[in-house]
Amino acid sequence: MSLVEMVPGQVELVVQGAGAAAASVRLFDRSQAEYEVAFGVEVVDDGVRARLEIVTVTVWDNMGAFFDGLARDFRGWEGERVWVNNHLVVTATFGSGGHVYLGWTLRSGFFPGDWSCTVTTVIEAGEGMTALAADVREFLHEQ
Numbered sequence: 001m002s003l004v005e006m007v008p009g010q011v012e013l014v015v016q017g018a019g020a021a022a023a024s025v026r027l028f029d030r031s032q033a034e035y036e037v038a039f040g041v042e043v044v045d046d047g048v049r050a051r052l053e054i055v056t057v058t059v060w061d062n063m064g065a066f067f068d069g070l071a072r073d074f075r076g077w078e079g080e081r082v083w084v085n086n087h088l089v090v091t092a093t094f095g096s097g098g099h100v101y102l103g104w105t106l107r108s109g110f111f112p113g114d115w116s117c118t119v120t121t122v123i124e125a126g127e128g129m130t131a132l133a134a135d136v137r138e139f140l141h142e143q
Contacts, residue, residue, distance in 0.1 A: 013139040015102070015132060017122040021046070025104045025121060027139055035059050037140050041088060043104050043119040050106050050117035055088045057140065064142040066090065067133035070100060074125045098125045 016024040023045035030039040036058045042051040057063050066083040076094040083090040091103040105118040123129055136142075 011139055013135055015104075015121050015123070023119040023121050025119065029053075030139060030141075032141055039139075041104075041106055043106055043117060045119035048117065048119070050115075052087055052106050052108070055085060057085060057088075059142075061085055063090075064133070064137040064140055067129070067136045071129040071133040074098075074129060076125070094125065095122075099123065100125050100129055 011030065013027040014024060016022050023043070026042045028040045028042070030037060036056050038054050038056045040051065040053050041055050042049065063083060066081070070081065070092050081092045087107050089105040089107065093101045095101050100123045102121045102123060103118050104121065105116055107116045108114045123132055
């Protein structure tokens with residue numbers, strides 16, 4: 001994971017597991033209004049690339065809280081945890097070896113013919129998830 005300041009005040013968050021060929025997710029072009037943050041999302045894995053220019057997350061969506069919960073439960077959990085937004089869905093499962101499998105699904109819409117694309121990043125459950133949760137909060141400008 002890396003939170004990179006592209007130009008003063010404009011940050012980009014890149015989530016990528018270990019290895020050069022690992023899937024990656026990039027959150028970019030963040031803008032903020034009173035109760036929401038809008039940003040672009042791009043996912044890349046094994047020759048597949050999908051991108052949405054605008055995903056809007058409100059303070060009530062609790063995206064940062066979702067990642068904080070994953071970081072707190074570094075010893076694992078049963079089943080799948082899901083965070084859902086109109087155009088972005090993040091699923092989390094705890095796997096062997098103390099890793100969290102994050103599925104990132106981009107959706108262009110909800111109708112027949114609309115596209116969706118899912119990639120999975122693998123993050124270390126302890127320090128890796130703690131760092132990712134902090135980076136997500138910083139990207140979203142959440143306290």
